[in-house]
Amino acid sequence: MTVRIGVIGAGWIGQDHIRRLTHVITGAEVTAVTDLDAAHAAEVATGVGARALPTGQDVIAAPDVDAVLVTSWGPTHAEYVLATIAAGKPVFCEKPLATSAEDCLRIVEAETAYGRRLVQVGFMRRYDAGYRAMKQVIDAGEIGVPLMVHCAHRNPTVPASYTSAMAAQDTAVHEIDVLRWLLDDEIVSVQVVTPRRTSKRLEHLQDPQIMLFETANGVRIDLEVFVNCQYGYDIQCETVGESGLVRLPDPASPSVRSAGRADTAVVQDWRERFPAAFDAEFQEWTASVAAATAPTGPSAWDGYAAIGDATVQALESGRIVGVAMKDRPAFYAGGTAGGTAR
């Protein structure tokens, strides 16, 4: 059975996923596309033999759409996800699930009321081979009980539209999700430390930031977010346990010796860093839709838990901010696990 997918939002991330679903993933085809720009939707749809439809609601309702992919503008995510749940169809929503905790909770409630998991959120790091191998080491007890995690998320540069709050809302969400999954634990408080700002970019921006998270189990996480680090896209993660530590591998790259240096290349963006993770994410999601089983990836609850509100408050107040999460519904038991590495 080929899963027929309708896509809401044909911006560049939407287009990249359409390419992936059409040419990389087996068992999927894109049958309907919509976009605010109707002409653009028509062009993209034609390129893959799909129909262009006027609105997201049309895509959700279309009889030749088995499942929906939401890649529209963030503030519209909640509306489309809720409508797809109402239609009883599986929905894959790019992060963020919604732009407020309230909207995330509305989705959680709707899905719980529906009685079966329909929602998967696009946190692809759980599908990265390096993170999965790291989780295996932790789960196998090779480093003992985790006590601390040291992380860094570095981009070479960001556009001028990037704000200090986006360090939490757009950038750190990936770390928060993958750390919750890695540790099978919840974040309970956050503090943000503000180093001297880089002079390389953007006067309005607090860059870098160091985010300090505490989990329910008492694990302490420090996360450097530095989005104008100049030299490359660099993701670091080291988990220290009672008897050892494990470090996320850098991508494999040939080492070169020339002109007095031994070096390897550092990748320059996330497309180079996580291509296989995106493919695995959509392959597993497609398979779960085809099999009519619950998605194995990040849930609506995970989408809610990764919301960066507390981190932004911590940045703005300079204080330690408690993370006031609702209790996790039994519906989401099994919790933070996800991806086939379980």
Next chain:
Amino acid sequence: MTVRIGVIGAGWIGQDHIRRLTHVITGAEVTAVTDLDAAHAAEVATGVGARALPTGQDVIAAPDVDAVLVTSWGPTHAEYVLATIAAGKPVFCEKPLATSAEDCLRIVEAETAYGRRLVQVGFMRRYDAGYRAMKQVIDAGEIGVPLMVHCAHRNPTVPASYTSAMAAQDTAVHEIDVLRWLLDDEIVSVQVVTPRRTSKRLEHLQDPQIMLFETANGVRIDLEVFVNCQYGYDIQCETVGESGLVRLPDPASPSVRSAGRADTAVVQDWRERFPAAFDAEFQEWTASVAAATAPTGPSAWDGYAAIGDATVQALESGRIVGVAMKDRPAFYAGGTAGGTAR
């Protein structure tokens, strides 16, 4: 368009490729399967919704077969490849292309007479991201003109049926092919040096062996083949040029510190080492069949060039043996290049 593929030989490598074509590769489906064991063929075929056919000739002739995959016993390869050429269909043949240089040349001649490339041989390393990145470094001139290559091919262990000649015929063929491609050069002589044998395995076996190749451009290659090295499956390759060197990366793996050691895992077999290369190989081949263009991968000429006869003679004689290849037909101009890394 979905490419319909007929498979000749449903042993474990055949079955693995059937799985790949069915579940991993987009745009391909297996429609016909044959095997010496008809019941087994029927079972495998049923599992993927294909027909079982009595003989390889039936598969080649079947109207719902657009292209043929030969994964039968080595000595039967030539017959099936020649028959597929005669039928004017594309054929992917697992290595070796044939078990003698003569048979390889018959295939080369048949394909040349046909007037268009139909044959691709299963040397998957050209599709490995590490080798491709290494080739980019070389082709970009970052290390200057290549002068030497130091290689190692190590398996943890081999079955008792493995013979000393198989070090060249079965194991080193992969290195020879990827080195010809990496350097865009031909091997002109070979010598085999025989170190003290490992006492860990198999009295009948000369293991390890060090193969010394010379290329037409004067590059010297030393290749350690050690198929009972105990510790893991380990592929090493370092190319030294006039101004620098480049080293094939080891697979990315988390580093662990515990109990007084900092370590990473070494993979244990080629399935763990090259999975993405196999996928890319078949994805690119399927695309070339769908587009009715020449395959971009290793050609019949490459299959001929990798034949290990001279290396076996060198092992048995203890002498330097010249590699007496025919001149490359203009038909194969562009030569050793292959794979999209060109």
Next chain:
Amino acid sequence: MTVRIGVIGAGWIGQDHIRRLTHVITGAEVTAVTDLDAAHAAEVATGVGARALPTGQDVIAAPDVDAVLVTSWGPTHAEYVLATIAAGKPVFCEKPLATSAEDCLRIVEAETAYGRRLVQVGFMRRYDAGYRAMKQVIDAGEIGVPLMVHCAHRNPTVPASYTSAMAAQDTAVHEIDVLRWLLDDEIVSVQVVTPRRTSKRLEHLQDPQIMLFETANGVRIDLEVFVNCQYGYDIQCETVGESGLVRLPDPASPSVRSAGRADTAVVQDWRERFPAAFDAEFQEWTASVAAATAPTGPSAWDGYAAIGDATVQALESGRIVGVAMKDRPAFYAGGTAGGTAR
């Protein structure tokens, strides 16, 4: 000229320095030794052809003592250092310079009044080749203006007498000194974060601790102190600047591949980690004494600046604690620099 050195305190660190001064360092000889245990002092003195003297004051006053090495119990350091200054002789004092900030300042004042630098404090990391190479990278501008430093200090285990306050007073002092030198900057505030405690050791102990320092220039430092990490003695330091980062090297060690792992050894104590630094420290100090020039290593001011009082307060209060240092006397201009790597 051979520098004649008198040693106050012949415990194991004193004995190790006596061995070093006698057998490793050129241009030095130990001529007098004292210890609370007179018989022990006699035995140690005899072993290197020196005299045993009854008290530290006798050592300081002895005419055949050109310079004094203080390796007695910490609380006695201030008294001996002050007496040596009063005698106008150079003095090398193992860390800590004194056990209170007040005593450190008394020494600073005495030395300033004397009008010439006589005191060097035993912070040997400034003499480590790895730290020196790291400082060269920073000073050369290769990573731009420093913004953050991520550090870890891990011991495999500590004795039961170790207290939570000693993480700052005994362990972190080394990091604080080397960071002040590396960055040429002063620490202005500190906070201590307390992760879940390791269950491996010592109920009375908060282990690990994460210390967060802010410098006058706005650099943010996070330092993990984990003194029962089980796996080894591991010192990590990564400085992130506006355009790049530099990481302290691990000690060079052969890599081994066996039994499915590629590994290197992790050292087990500081004697294995910093032996060459201790040698260089004493060689340079001896040379400065012989030349009658100011010592090039850590000064009394550095000894004062490394005092861990604020960190202990931060640990005990759970708050951010400002570091209230006196203004640096002009006498110590040139400041935190030290060691020949300047």
Next chain:
Amino acid sequence: MTVRIGVIGAGWIGQDHIRRLTHVITGAEVTAVTDLDAAHAAEVATGVGARALPTGQDVIAAPDVDAVLVTSWGPTHAEYVLATIAAGKPVFCEKPLATSAEDCLRIVEAETAYGRRLVQVGFMRRYDAGYRAMKQVIDAGEIGVPLMVHCAHRNPTVPASYTSAMAAQDTAVHEIDVLRWLLDDEIVSVQVVTPRRTSKRLEHLQDPQIMLFETANGVRIDLEVFVNCQYGYDIQCETVGESGLVRLPDPASPSVRSAGRADTAVVQDWRERFPAAFDAEFQEWTASVAAATAPTGPSAWDGYAAIGDATVQALESGRIVGVAMKDRPAFYAGGTAGGTAR
């Protein structure tokens, strides 16, 4: 007791050793210096408070010379070493011990006749911490019985006076000595393979060369000697045994990430690569002279065994050349071992 050393030959290597004996090594002083250029000898001698003497024979005979260091022109080594043996004094001779096997054997015979070891040859790699750690791994059985060694010796460039034969005589001697020591084995045959020459330097030179050695125990060694590799001074050594392998570490150096690359520096000459080995070598030799015990380092027999005549013949003939060594006198039993790493 301070060992009084007379130095024959005050060229730059002689001067470097004089500096080392005077300022780095404890228990040694240089009391006499000679050089072909008498004015130069006077200047060097004055600098360290020694006497200049007219000839090497004068140095050997001087009553205030306890031991002799020979750092003169290679062809004069044998004469001075023999004279020092005749005088019954210890002698440290920089490599080569002599420029012909015959002269080496004359020294071996003279020392044997004298009845006690007096000669040490300047192969300093046995004192390098990396090689010593590698030998410990091998001797501890961690990789099983050694079967193969892969080595490389690369210099960034050599002067125009360097000849193809010097690759064996001057460069590979260090590898041969350290390999004999590492494996506790003797070389029995050699072959030289000649890759395409680098175009970067020196038309008269065969550079690089690959030397293939066979040992008495059947170990096969391949050694790349590439003396104009441009990028740095790079020494590689990997020993492969029956159950694992061990690789010589590169020198520790900070890793830097900047401008899209992660890199470390490669050293540019042997002075940067082996400084601690030279210091350890002379410190141990001085101690053995002071203690009037046999030197623990490379012996006259080791000097004889490292002579590169067979390698030069192999290069010039293109053939495999047997190494026809005399039987080792019982006097040198214990054999290739040396250095305190035993």
